[in-house]
Amino acid sequence: MLTWALLPAPAVIASDSFVALMYHRFGEDSIPSTNIRMEQFQAHLEYLEQGDFEVINLQQAHEFLAEGTELPEKAVLITVDDAYLSVYEQAFPLLQKYQFPFTVFVATDPVDQGLQGYMSWEQMREMQANGVSFANHSASHESMLMRLENESRRAWLERIQADVDKSMNRLDQELDPFPGMFAYPFGEFDAQVANQLRQKGYIAFGQHSGAIGSLSDLRWLPRYPMNEAYGEITDFRTKVNSLPLPVISVEPEDHFTNNRRPTLEIELAETDSRIQELACYVSRQGQVPVVWIEPGRKFRVAPVENLPTGRSRINCTAPTESGQFLWFSHHWVIGSAEPGGR
Numbered sequence: 313m314l315t316w317a318l319l320p321a322p323a324v325i326a327s328d329s330f331v332a333l334m335y336h337r338f339g340e341d342s343i344p345s346t347n348i349r350m351e352q353f354q355a356h357l358e359y360l361e362q363g364d365f366e367v368i369n370l371q372q373a374h375e376f377l378a379e380g381t382e383l384p385e386k387a388v389l390i391t392v393d394d395a396y397l398s399v400y401e402q403a404f405p406l407l408q409k410y411q412f413p414f415t416v417f418v419a420t421d422p423v424d425q426g427l428q429g430y431m432s433w434e435q436m437r438e439m440q441a442n443g444v445s446f447a448n449h450s451a452s453h454e455s456m457l458m459r460l461e462n463e464s465r466r467a468w469l470e471r472i473q474a475d476v477d478k479s480m481n482r483l484d485q486e487l488d489p490f491p492g493m494f495a496y497p498f499g500e501f502d503a504q505v506a507n508q509l510r511q512k513g514y515i516a517f518g519q520h521s522g523a524i525g526s527l528s529d530l531r532w533l534p535r536y537p538m539n540e541a542y543g544e545i546t547d548f549r550t551k552v553n554s555l556p557l558p559v560i561s562v563e564p565e566d567h568f569t570n571n572r573r574p575t576l577e578i579e580l581a582e583t584d585s586r587i588q589e590l591a592c593y594v595s596r597q598g599q600v601p602v603v604w605i606e607p608g609r610k611f612r613v614a615p616v617e618n619l620p621t622g623r624s625r626i627n628c629t630a631p632t633e634s635g636q637f638l639w640f641s642h643h644w645v646i647g648s649a650e651p652g653g654r
Contacts, residue, residue: 328382328383329383329387329524329556330373330389330523330524331551331552331553331554332373332517332524332533332534333388333389333391333536333552334392334393334535334536334537334538335348335390335403335538336348336392336393336394337399338350338396338401338403341540344539347540350406352538352543353402353403353543354406355545356543357407357410357412359548360410363386363552364386366385366386366387366388367387367388367410367413368389369389370415370445371490372384373389374490374492374515377515377524377530377533391414391415391416391517391535392414393416393417393419394417394418394430394449395418395419395422395423395430395436395449400435400436400439404444413443414444415444415445415493416436416444417447417448417449417493418448418449418489419451419497420449420451420478420483421453421479423436433486433487437486445490446483446487446490447489447493447494448479448489448493448514450476450479450494450496451475451476451479451482452475455497455498456472456501456502456505457501457505457568457645457647469505469508472505473508473512476509476512491513492513492515493516495516495517496517498519498623499518499623499643500567500623501532502568503531503565506532507531510530510531515530515533516531517532518532518534518643519535519643520532520535520625521536521551521641522534522536522627523554523555523556524556532567534640534641536551553636553637554629554639555636555637555639556639557628557629557638558580558581558582558583559578559579559640560580561579562576562577563576563578564576567642567643568644569645570646571646572615572618572646573614573618574614574619575612575613576614577610577611578611578613579610580610582608583638585631585632585638586630586632587630589630590602590628591630592626592628593627593628594616594619594624594625594626595624595625595626596620597616600614600615601616613626619646621646621647622646623643623644624644625641626641626643626644627639
């Protein structure tokens with residue numbers, strides 16, 4: 313018996329937000345950091361079906377984000393990054409059984425190179441004929457923060473854009489991809505990269521947690537990463553029922569920093585949730601103090617210990633009267649050089 317069946321049902325999620333889920337591998341138990349076990353994935357889909365969630369497609373998500381159209385209640389977007397073979401062999405049949413649409417963000421170079429463990433274009437065409445959407449995840453799948461030796465900032469940004477364009481061209485040649493949607497490799501980017509992609513018309517997803525609403529920044533939308541460690545049904549239930557914390561602004565907005573204890577100032581829109589119970593948690597440090605600059609509307613938060621080089625994040629949540637959580641996440645990439653040079 314699944315334990316979530318004994319838990320009370322939460323209130324209905326408002327139609328002005330949705331939750332995006334991010335998967336990579338399915339049933340590849342030797343790679344737990346990016347894998348979801350099939351019994352975990354089965355439990356996720358069963359919970360979505362029994363909980364009367366509406367699994368939306370990428371077109372519906374885009375129309376909400378770009379045009380402000382209304383979403384179904386309890387909307388969830390299922391996304392998968394990289395185009396591993398287990399998506400075709402394991403996830404696709406199960407998602408077809410539940411009649412849930414989903415999106416694959418494809419890194420095209422590994423597919424073109426025929427690397428072991430990746431889908432083929434033919435397999436993806438079969439999936440697309442059965443309602444699966446495909447979108448851009450870059451060609452090389454390299455970090456968008458990595459700058460080559462002696463590479464100028466301008467050349468770095470031009471190379472990144474060329475990589476994005478190459479992937480889109482290959483997708484156009486092989487499939488009928490959804491334009492204007494992108495997922496950052498490793499969830500890594502800085503403001504320059506994000507601004508450049510937005511200027512090219514892209515709405516982009518990261519790999520930091522949180523629900524998506526009308527105030528969410530289209531340059532770096534959150535998705536809940538799903539893997540073995542974070543795939544148990546109790547965690548899944550909390551996340552898929554979450555709502556966006558109504559963040560108006562974040563200072564500084566950039567995600568790359570050389571500061572190992574970066575401070576964020578976050579401004580909120582007015583909310584009738586229990587915002588006074590807001591709590592923030594930093595990777596590997598647990599809960600950290602929240603300093604209110606303007607009670608209920610603006611606060612300051614920072615790590616209490618030095619962050620290591622690489623990716624870290626802060627999650628801030630506040631409960632609602634209905635038992636759901638407002639959720640916001642900001643990720644940092646800590647480096648030892650300027651953005652693009654770590």
